[in-house]
Amino acid sequence: xxxxxxxxxxxxxxxxxxxxxxxxxxxxxxxxxxxxxxxxxxxxxxxxxxxxxxxxxxxxxxxxxxxxxxxxxxxxxxxxxxxxxxxxxxxxxxxxxxxxxxxxxxxxxxxxxxxxxxxxxxxxxx
Amino acid sequence: xxxxxxxxxxxxxxxxxxxxxxxxxxxxxxxxxxxxxxxxxxxxxxxxxxxxxxxxxxxxxxxxxxxxxxxxxxxxxxxxxxxxxxxxxxxxxxxxxxxxxxxxxxxxxxxxxxxxxxxxxxxxxxxxxxxxxxxxxxxxxxxxxxxxxxxxxxxxxxxxxxxxxxxxxxxxxxxxxxxxxxxxxxxxxxxxxxxxxxxxxxxxxxxxxxxxxxxxxxxxxxxxxxxxxxxxxxxxxxxxxxxxxxxxxxxxxxxxxxxxxxxxxxxxxxxxxxxxxxxxxxxxxxxxxxxxxxxxxxxxxxxxxxxxxxxxxxxxxxxxxxxxxxxxxxxxxxxxxxxxxxxxxxxxxxxxxxxxxxxxxxxxxxxxxxxxxxxxxxxxxxxxxxxxxxxxxxxxxxxxxxxxxxxxxxxxxxxxxxxxxxxxxxxxxxxxxxxxxxxxxxxxxxxxxxxxxxxxxxxxxxxxxxxxxxxxxxxxxxxxxxxxxxxxxxxxxxxx
Ligand SMILES: Cc1cc2nc3c(=O)[nH]c(=O)nc-3n(C[C@H](O)[C@H](O)[C@H](O)COP(=O)(O)OP(=O)(O)OC[C@H]3O[C@@H](n4cnc5c(N)ncnc54)[C@H](O)[C@@H]3O)c2cc1C
Numbered sequence: 001x002x003x004x005x006x007x008x009x010x011x012x013x014x015x016x017x018x019x020x021x022x023x024x025x026x027x028x029x030x031x032x033x034x035x036x037x038x039x040x041x042x043x044x045x046x047x048x049x050x051x052x053x054x055x056x057x058x059x060x061x062x063x064x065x066x067x068x069x070x071x072x073x074x075x076x077x078x079x080x081x082x083x084x085x086x087x088x089x090x091x092x093x094x095x096x097x098x099x100x101x102x103x104x105x106x107x108x109x110x111x112x113x114x115x116x117x118x119x120x121x122x123x124x125x126x
Numbered sequence: 127x128x129x130x131x132x133x134x135x136x137x138x139x140x141x142x143x144x145x146x147x148x149x150x151x152x153x154x155x156x157x158x159x160x161x162x163x164x165x166x167x168x169x170x171x172x173x174x175x176x177x178x179x180x181x182x183x184x185x186x187x188x189x190x191x192x193x194x195x196x197x198x199x200x201x202x203x204x205x206x207x208x209x210x211x212x213x214x215x216x217x218x219x220x221x222x223x224x225x226x227x228x229x230x231x232x233x234x235x236x237x238x239x240x241x242x243x244x245x246x247x248x249x250x251x252x253x254x255x256x257x258x259x260x261x262x263x264x265x266x267x268x269x270x271x272x273x274x275x276x277x278x279x280x281x282x283x284x285x286x287x288x289x290x291x292x293x294x295x296x297x298x299x300x301x302x303x304x305x306x307x308x309x310x311x312x313x314x315x316x317x318x319x320x321x322x323x324x325x326x327x328x329x330x331x332x333x334x335x336x337x338x339x340x341x342x343x344x345x346x347x348x349x350x351x352x353x354x355x356x357x358x359x360x361x362x363x364x365x366x367x368x369x370x371x372x373x374x375x376x377x378x379x380x381x382x383x384x385x386x387x388x389x390x391x392x393x394x395x396x397x398x399x400x401x402x403x404x405x406x407x408x409x410x411x412x413x414x415x416x417x418x419x420x421x422x423x424x425x426x427x428x429x430x431x432x433x434x435x436x437x438x439x440x441x442x443x444x445x446x447x448x449x450x451x452x453x454x455x456x457x458x459x460x461x462x463x464x465x466x467x468x469x470x471x472x473x474x475x476x477x478x479x480x481x482x483x484x485x486x487x488x489x490x491x492x493x494x495x496x497x498x499x500x501x502x503x504x505x506x507x508x509x510x511x512x513x514x515x516x517x518x519x520x521x522x523x524x525x526x527x528x529x530x531x532x533x534x535x536x537x538x539x540x541x542x543x544x545x546x547x548x549x550x551x552x553x554x555x556x557x558x559x560x561x562x563x564x565x566x567x568x569x570x571x572x573x574x575x576x577x578x579x580x581x582x583x584x585x586x587x588x589x590x591x592x593x594x595x596x597x598x599x600x601x602x603x604x605x606x607x608x609x610x611x612x613x614x615x616x617x618x619x620x621x622x
Contacts, residue, residue, distance in 0.1 A: 020278035023264055027488045029307060030276055110297060110306040
């Protein structure tokens with residue numbers, strides 16, 4: 001019993017500690033947080049509203065908006081982009097363009113994370 | 127627990143013993159006493175690994191943080207208490223069932239134990255005086271001795287012990303991507319859903335082990351009722367990464383074989399083993415013994431096959447198979463070239479036991495504490511990090527050859543505690559790990575081959591009996607003694 005009280009105490013002390021901002025990273029077996037994944041992996045090119053259609057890096061790239069998408073179809077595409085993690089059998093997919101770039105952004109995501117991200121994009125970017 | 131087996135095994139044992147004029151009680155006592163020594167390999171431990179006789183406590187101070195409260199983390203915490211006057215120890219462990227007994231998963235998969243026999247709760251084994259943070263570490267900043275959890279808690283430390291175990295990388299296998307990655311303990315419903323209910327299974331998680339027994343029974347039943355002369359295919363894999371307990375993929379094969387025989391269905395089944403490697407075991411003597419046993423039991427085996435894909439609808443497992451061929455003559459070298467080849471081999475299965483590829487947790491692999499391969503690079507003898515001298519690693523996550531078993535942890539945690547305290551005292555690190563690993567290979571229900579070895583790749587038996595012979599006495603140990611030894615001896619007292 002003593003043990004349990006002690007550990008409960010420690011846990012609650014930890015909980016009220018000052019500077020706490022929960023952090024999220026993909027691929028670490030955490031419950032998916034699609035909005036954070038979007039901010040981390042997608043927003044730079046696609047914009048928070050999904051309407052951005054060009055990005056100026058060393059050269060300018062142009063692409064389509066990602067609003068009004070169907071969640072299942074999007075998840076399927078993103079999974080194809082990601083491919084298997086280590087298998088040589090899957091190269092970057094060029095079917096939809098920007099294969100290598102998309103693969104880099106998606107490579108850490110589990111399928112569960114891709115599913116929840118697709119759902120979030122479909123629900124929120126109209 | 128399946129008492130029928132224990133009982134029939136015990137009655138067989140009684141017969142064996144009676145022949146030697148010994149009672150079961152006397153034998154158990156003997157196995158109990160020597161059993162402890164056996165698992166520790168006490169009689170053969172090198173001088174460096176020998177336990178200090180007296181536990182002299184050190185007065186050094188410093189905040190020790192242990193990441194991962196599984197077998198290695200919890201027993202290290204407990205042992206540190208024995209040697210420190212002013213312990214300041216924090217364990218960070220998010221999983222409530224973290225100290226569950228993983229070696230028992232094999233027995234659960236074979237229907238000998240129930241899942242409740244191996245579940246052990248973290249909160250029952252947090253030693254008094256050790257602080258616990260029930261969160262997951264996400265970010266490591268070893269340059270400033272700091273780490274951060276997913277909840278955003280920032281933890282500072284003077285000394286860090288990494289004991290996070292490893293991730294089971296099911297998602298690397300095409301067709302199982304939905305499974306994601308997994309750890310052995312805790313909720314694995316996502317994994318079970320991805321594997322489905324038609325023969326694919328894995329004892330590498332606790333829940334998966336229970337499901338393995340369900341699937342096994344189903345296909346044994348199928349073999350029993352087979353009348354068309356075709357054989358029910360039982361397929362077993364071993365991946366191209368290091369795995370914890372390299373023997374487990376074969377143990378579950380042997381248990382399936384034993385269960386098929388018991389059901390009178392062995393004649394209608396074919397058991398095949400597809401390891402990625404080119405041998406059964408890194409130690410030649412054990413390799414030979416296992417090949418002999420495979421022949422006796424009529425298994426088939428195919429070296430250099432790595433599982434890369436499963437088709438759940440058609441029930442086909444696809445392996446990447448590798449071999450070498452004689453190439454064209456090289457006039458400069460005056461010899462033929464050797465050409466490496468590989469092709470996809472499609473294998474129909476009814477029952478498929480998957481030993482998943484295994485890797486270091488991503489938070490470790492991608493931090494400055496990981497190596498190119500992900501594992502924590504430590505001096506394999508002292509267990510100290512090669513770049514950060516206030517950081518140590520132990521257990522499955524440490525980059526130590528052949529070391530991913532509970533038996534290795536049992537050696538390593540003593541070495542680590544001695545060296546960590548020496549480091550805190552500013553002394554030279556005195557203790558050395560010699561690579562000891564133990565792998566009790568279950569060969570059938572009732573017998574085990576106790577494979578013990580170290581980096582010399584020589585068998586290092588801690589008992590004066592031929593280690594390549596299967597014995598019921600090892601089985602008795604596996605069933606009755608190893609769990610209390612681990613849970614009570616290591617985690618509860620830090621002494622075993
Ligand atoms: C099927 C099977 C059979 C086996 N058979 C045998 C056997 O017969 N003999 C034998 O000696 N060994 C056997 N083993 C191996 C043995 O169980 C392991 O080697 C042992 O558990 C390793 O201990 P560990 O503490 O390193 O890892 P674990 O016991 O896996 O513990 C790691 C802990 O770290 C925690 N963690 C991970 N990441 C983080 C993080 N970021 N932050 C905080 N905490 C984290 C996890 O939640 C986990 O609780 C077997 C294993 C399996 C799966």
